[in-house]
Amino acid sequence: xxxVEPRTLSGFMELLPNEQILFNQMKExxxxxxxxxxxxxxxxxxxxxxxxxxxxxxxxxxNQIYRFQKGDNDLALRFDLTVPLAKYVAKNYGxxxxxxxxxxxxxxxxxxxxxxxxxxEFYQCDIDIIGDGELDLINDAEIPSIIxxxxxxxxxxxxxxxxxxxxILNGLFESINQKDNSTEILRIIDKIEKIGKDAVIEExxxxxxxxxxxxKIISFIEITGSSDEKIEKLENLGITNETYLKGINELxxxxxxxxxxxxxxxxFMVDLTIARGLDxxxxxxxxxxxxxxxxxxxxxxxxxxxxxxxxxxxxxxPGVGISIGLTRFFYKLNELNIIKADRKSISDVLIIPVxxxxxxxxxxxxxxxxxxxxxxxxxxDKKLKAKLKYADKLxxxxxxxxxxxxxxxNKIKVKNMETGESIETELSAEKIKEII
Amino acid sequence: xxxVEPRTLSGFMELLPNEQILFNQMKExxxxxxxxxxxxxxxxxxxxxxxxxxxxxxxxxxNQIYRFQKGDNDLALRFDLTVPLAKYVAKNYGxxxxxxxxxxxxxxxxxxxxxxxxxxEFYQCDIDIIGDGELDLINDAEIPSIIxxxxxxxxxxxxxxxxxxxxILNGLFESINQKDNSTEILRIIDKIEKIGKDAVIEExxxxxxxxxxxxKIISFIEITGSSDEKIEKLENLGITNETYLKGINELxxxxxxxxxxxxxxxxFMVDLTIARGLDxxxxxxxxxxxxxxxxxxxxxxxxxxxxxxxxxxxxxxPGVGISIGLTRFFYKLNELNIIKADRKSISDVLIIPVxxxxxxxxxxxxxxxxxxxxxxxxxxDKKLKAKLKYADKLxxxxxxxxxxxxxxxNKIKVKNMETGESIETELSAEKIKEII
Numbered sequence: 001x002x003x004v005e006p007r008t009l010s011g012f013m014e015l016l017p018n019e020q021i022l023f024n025q026m027k028e029x030x031x032x033x034x035x036x037x038x039x040x041x042x043x044x045x046x047x048x049x050x051x052x053x054x055x056x057x058x059x060x061x062x063n064q065i066y067r068f069q070k071g072d073n074d075l076a077l078r079f080d081l082t083v084p085l086a087k088y089v090a091k092n093y094g095x096x097x098x099x100x101x102x103x104x105x106x107x108x109x110x111x112x113x114x115x116x117x118x119x120x121e122f123y124q125c126d127i128d129i130i131g132d133g134e135l136d137l138i139n140d141a142e143i144p145s146i147i148x149x150x151x152x153x154x155x156x157x158x159x160x161x162x163x164x165x166x167x168i169l170n171g172l173f174e175s176i177n178q179k180d181n182s183t184e185i186l187r188i189i190d191k192i193e194k195i196g197k198d199a200v201i202e203e204x205x206x207x208x209x210x211x212x213x214x215x216k217i218i219s220f221i222e223i224t225g226s227s228d229e230k231i232e233k234l235e236n237l238g239i240t241n242e243t244y245l246k247g248i249n250e251l252x253x254x255x256x257x258x259x260x261x262x263x264x265x266x267x268f269m270v271d272l273t274i275a276r277g278l279d280x281x282x283x284x285x286x287x288x289x290x291x292x293x294x295x296x297x298x299x300x301x302x303x304x305x306x307x308x309x310x311x312x313x314x315x316x317x318p319g320v321g322i323s324i325g326l327t328r329f330f331y332k333l334n335e336l337n338i339i340k341a342d343r344k345s346i347s348d349v350l351i352i353p354v355x356x357x358x359x360x361x362x363x364x365x366x367x368x369x370x371x372x373x374x375x376x377x378x379x380x381d382k383k384l385k386a387k388l389k390y391a392d393k394l395x396x397x398x399x400x401x402x403x404x405x406x407x408x409x410n411k412i413k414v415k416n417m418e419t420g421e422s423i424e425t426e427l428s429a430e431k432i433k434e435i436i
Numbered sequence: 437x438x439x440v441e442p443r444t445l446s447g448f449m450e451l452l453p454n455e456q457i458l459f460n461q462m463k464e465x466x467x468x469x470x471x472x473x474x475x476x477x478x479x480x481x482x483x484x485x486x487x488x489x490x491x492x493x494x495x496x497x498x499n500q501i502y503r504f505q506k507g508d509n510d511l512a513l514r515f516d517l518t519v520p521l522a523k524y525v526a527k528n529y530g531x532x533x534x535x536x537x538x539x540x541x542x543x544x545x546x547x548x549x550x551x552x553x554x555x556x557e558f559y560q561c562d563i564d565i566i567g568d569g570e571l572d573l574i575n576d577a578e579i580p581s582i583i584x585x586x587x588x589x590x591x592x593x594x595x596x597x598x599x600x601x602x603x604i605l606n607g608l609f610e611s612i613n614q615k616d617n618s619t620e621i622l623r624i625i626d627k628i629e630k631i632g633k634d635a636v637i638e639e640x641x642x643x644x645x646x647x648x649x650x651x652k653i654i655s656f657i658e659i660t661g662s663s664d665e666k667i668e669k670l671e672n673l674g675i676t677n678e679t680y681l682k683g684i685n686e687l688x689x690x691x692x693x694x695x696x697x698x699x700x701x702x703x704f705m706v707d708l709t710i711a712r713g714l715d716x717x718x719x720x721x722x723x724x725x726x727x728x729x730x731x732x733x734x735x736x737x738x739x740x741x742x743x744x745x746x747x748x749x750x751x752x753x754p755g756v757g758i759s760i761g762l763t764r765f766f767y768k769l770n771e772l773n774i775i776k777a778d779r780k781s782i783s784d785v786l787i788i789p790v791x792x793x794x795x796x797x798x799x800x801x802x803x804x805x806x807x808x809x810x811x812x813x814x815x816x817d818k819k820l821k822a823k824l825k826y827a828d829k830l831x832x833x834x835x836x837x838x839x840x841x842x843x844x845x846n847k848i849k850v851k852n853m854e855t856g857e858s859i860e861t862e863l864s865a866e867k868i869k870e871i872i
Contacts, residue, residue: 004491006526006748009509012481014524016531017538020477036805038783038812041456045448045557046482046543047502055440066483066511068504070547073445075502088450090442095452097780097829099816102453107482111506121481136816138794145798149805261798312442344533347474358574362697369472369585376474380535380572393533 011112011120013327018341023330026154027105030125030324033150034103037142039127042104044084050076052087055311064110077109081126081323082308089130090312098132099139105326117335119327128321130308135318137250140284140304141257143322147288147300148263158291159299161263162271163227165251166281166303168234169272171244172220176213185209186275189221193273193294220272227255227270234272247283254284282306286322296332300324345394347376348436349414352387354403360427361402367429373436391417398436402427447548447556449763454777459766462590462775463541466561466760469586470539473578475563478540480520486512488523491747500546513545517562517759518744525566526748534568535575541762553771555763564757566744571754573686576720576740577693579758583724583736584699594727595735597699598707599663601687602717602739604670605708607680608656612649621645622711625657629709629730656708663691663706670708683719690720718742722758732768736760781830783812784872785850788823790839796863797838803865809872827853834872838863 008014015023035041050067053076066077078084081104089100105125112118127146129139144161151159169189173182188203195203197218204214223233234248251270258268276285283304290296302322309317333339349368353361361377368375376396378387384401391399399415406412406427413422414435425431444450451459471477486503489512502513514520517540525536541561548554563582565575580597587595605625609618624639633654640650659669670684687706694704712721719740726732738758745753769775785804789797797813804811812832814823820837827835835851842848842863849858850871861867 003749004488004747006523006745007485007488008481008523008527009483009485009511012483014480016528017476017478020479023479024477035782036808036810038781038786038810040453040782041460042453043456043459044450045444047445047448047545047557049443049445052440052443066504066506068502070502075445087442087444091444092452097826101812109483121483131816138815138817142813142815145802149802257794260794262802309442311440313439345474346471346476350474358693358696366581366585366698372472374472374474376537377578379574379578380567381574390533 009120011114011118013119013121013331016341018344019334021343021346022339022341023326026330027123027125027326029153030150030326031103031105033146033153034105034125034127036149037101037127037146039101039103042085042088042102043106044078044081044088044104046077046107046109047075048078048084048087050074052312053078053083056083061110064112066109066111079110080108081106081124082128082321085126085128085130086309086317087312089317090309090315093313093315098130099135100130100132101127102130103127117328117331119331122325122327125324125326126321128308128319130317130319133316133318135320137253137283138257140250140254140320141261143284143286143302143320144258144263144268145261147286147322148267151288151300156290159267160289160291161268161300162274162287162289162298163251163254163258163268164270164272164274164285165247165254165283166275166285167243167247167250167283169247169275171241171247172217172239174243175239175241176216178209178213181207181209185217189217189273190275192221223272227265227268230270230272231255250283276301276303280305284320290338293332293336293338296329296336299329343395345376345396347374347394347396349373349375349398349400349432350391350394350396351375351377352384352391352399352401353377354384354401355407360407364400364402364427364429364432368432371429371433373429373433400432445556447550447554449555449557449767452777454780455770457779457782458775458777459762462766463559463561463762465589466586466762467539467541469582469589470541470561470563472585473537473563473582475537475539478521478524478538479542480514480517480524480540482513482543482545483511484514484520484523486510488748489514489519492519497546500548502545502547515546516544517542517560518564518757521562521564521566522745522753523748525753526745526751529749529751534566535571536566536568537563538566539563553764553767555767558761558763561760561762562757564744564755566753566755569752569754571756573689573719574693576686576690576756577697579720579722579738579756580694580699580704581697583722583758584703587724587736592726595703596725596727597704597736598710598723598725598734599687599690599694599704600706600708600710600721601683601690601719602711602721603679603683603686603719605683605711607677607683608653608675610679611675611677612652614645614649617643617645621653625653625709626711628657659708663701663704666706666708667691686719712737712739716741720756726774729768729772729774732765732772735765779831781812781832783810783830783832785809785811785834785836785868786827786830786832787811787813788820788827788835788837789813790820790837791843796843800836800838800863800865800868804868807865807869809865809869836868 108124147161173179192200223230231252274287281303285303287298288300304320308319351361351365365375365377400412410427412427413424415422423435544560583597609615628636659666667688710723717739721739723734724736740756744755787797801811801813836848846863848863849860851858859871
């Protein structure tokens with residue numbers, strides 16, 4: 001037989017079971033947290049009509065997209081979860097209640113140049129709150145509290161949610177007559193952490209921004225201090241541009257309310273350099289950093305946008321949302337040994353029968369499952385040594401050997417496979433659950 | 437602006453939130469049940485190299501596949517979860533423990549002709565047990581116990597798991613010199629429920645099967661009685677073919693052990709007409725029917741195969757597994773009103789603040805979430821009437837209005853939105869949880 005090499009495409013994550021268990025645990029924590037905050041689940045198709053998916057797209061995105069024909073249809077794979085959301089809300093507008101709070105966790109596709117830690121198929125975990133015509137600013141303050149709760153839930157403490165407002169930046173550029181360049185300038189500023197101040201100045205010069213204007217930009221993004229001090233300094237810069245002032249007011253309100261939502265100042269701060277490259281954000285923007293691992297970049301980002309679905313509907317649908325790129329995040333956490341995939345089995349208990357009649361071992365397994373214990377019975381006819389080797393290799397936390405003696409005496413030993421310790425108890429699911 | 441119509445492709449399921457909640461509940465029950473039995477999670481890519489994915493495929497499958505170029509790569513979307521499993525086990529053989537028990541729940545893609553209830557993107561929910569070189573027959577008996585537990589968990593009682601063994605059928609055909617036609621004959625027999633006996637005879641005649649042989653086939657598949665009676669009648673047919681006799685022995689053992697695994701005879705039976713069209717099954721085969729809704733066809737099917745991954749490796753990897761086509765199953769259950777998507781919100785509680793300072797409402801929400809209650813705070817500045825309308829429309833089970841009075845008196849009313857009844861209690865998450 002001609003055999004094909006069993007390979008997985010580069011840029012596609014495929015995990016071993018122990019890693020997959022850990023990945024799923026993280027994914028489930030994200031899902032449960034989103035649900036705790038009342039976000040509704042959504043699951044849109046991976047394939048959409050290319051016309052629908054690319055209604056807005058352009059530039060880099062369009063080059064990366066997986067697009068193909070099937071029959072007469074021009075199809076594409078979704079490259080994010082925001083465009084499908086826009087389509088969904090426009091399509092189902094009459095059937096939804098606003099503010100529409102939805103989460104979606106799913107795979108998206110981008111045919112990027114393959115490199116370490118860059119994925120062509122990856123999970124995004126998104127939430128968005130969409131208003132019908134309007135959406136109060138208080139929603140912008142709830143978002144950081146969700147990020148805060150989530151990262152705590154994921155086991156992190158030392159992280160910072162950075163908050164800014166695009167109106168401040170846009171107003172600044174208007175005030176120095178650089179409005180037309182603002183998208184480009186924002187992209188450059190956004191890189192200051194990565195490339196440094198001098199490189200930013202170089203890039204701004206290439207854009208033909210005058211020295212005087214560059215000085216203003218730099219002195220602006222170099223404003224330091226606590227969140228409140230930064231806001232005060234912004235107010236005292238003497239800029240009277242209306243957008244700028246509106247941005248400061250929004251930022252001030254958001255910061256006050258973020259505290260109200262229980263996020264401590266140690267976990268969030270105003271950062272005036274945060275701009276988010278994407279040009280559809282129009283107000284509050286967020287990025288989240290693990291302080292000890294700045295090299296990960298932002299692990300949870302998003303912001304406020306004026307209009308979600310203008311390419312599909314004339315309804316005004318302002319919103320605010322965030323996204324976590326889980327596949328890359330997981331890869332990095334794993335690579336840096338921040339997380340450890342030490343669980344190789346999904347079973348809590350392995351029952352090893354050393355008896356002809358399997359009735360009792362099978363009954364015990366069924367009883368354990370009923371009270372929520374993941375339980376496996378070693379069914380194959382092997383020597384005891386081989387059975388124990390299986391438990392060892394899979395690192396199943398507890399094993400229970402059941403033979404004639406155990407059944408007769410109604411006593412079994414629950415062996416903790418990590419410590420090697422055995423505890424004797426009754427042959428009863430409830431008693432066993434107490435031990436494990 | 438030129439707007440694009442926000443449409444979803446035909447053959448792709450996209451649910452409203454209430455339906456999505458129900459769909460996810462079913463999906464989660466399937467996942468949890470698989471985990472209870474110790475199956476490890478897997479999540480392979482949706483896109484694979486076409487060469488890998490089509491190593492075995494042919495005929496109908498190959499025509500339906502989504503296949504496309506990206507750069508120099510010839511790619512395809514997975515059309516089931518079995519081929520990716522075969523690739524995975526062959527690729528990671530050295531890193532897995534056998535028997536390898538894995539589940540995978542994910543979307544697969546088939547470009548079928550679009551018609552009602554037929555999906556081009558649909559979820560499969562698979563489990564498989566893969567042996568290294570050998571896999572004891574007892575595993576074939578555990579599978580029905582998993583189906584049984586799962587369908588009970590999904591709320592069904594009146595269902596039948598039908599069991600057969602392909603060796604019996606193959607042996608029968610050998611004994612009447614129709615071995616070369618066996619795949620074709622199996623396909624025809626498999627349709628007897630759908631097309632009836634006469635049509636089956638007609639189709640067999642077209643295959644040039646002689647009348648005498650047809651009579652043997654028909655009298656075989658018309659064997660009636662209880663599971664044990666059928667097996668006895670098979671033994672007494674006087675067929676001495678070795679494969680046939682081996683099949684009877686396997687079936688007998690499986691039936692005895694299925695009972696041992698706690699599946700009552702009211703939920704399983706031997707059915708000699710079950711063959712499963714696919715030609716890679718080599719032993720036990722399963723189909724599952726909801727007795728009141730036979731029109732759904734089999735809702736959970738599978739069987740034993742000799743060798744999972746022969747196209748990728750020379751290792752012998754026998755296995756047994758089942759699959760649920762969840763998307764179509766859900767569609768049918770919904771269409772026949774067997775399930776009802778009556779939950780429109782994921783929140784258990786909506787807190788409605790009618791107070792300037794949101795501190796107390798937000799604190800209560802955080803406390804409720806901490807003890808596992810999905811809670812939403814109505815944040816937008818609307819009239820009370822609009823806030824209540826939101827709760828009504830989303831059918832959030834409980835609402836709590838918090839104003840100055842409630843905060844001062846430390847007493848709130850928890851309103852059951854279905855009954856309209858209000859219960860007064862303390863402004864405390866624990867007390868509220870007791871009520872809901």
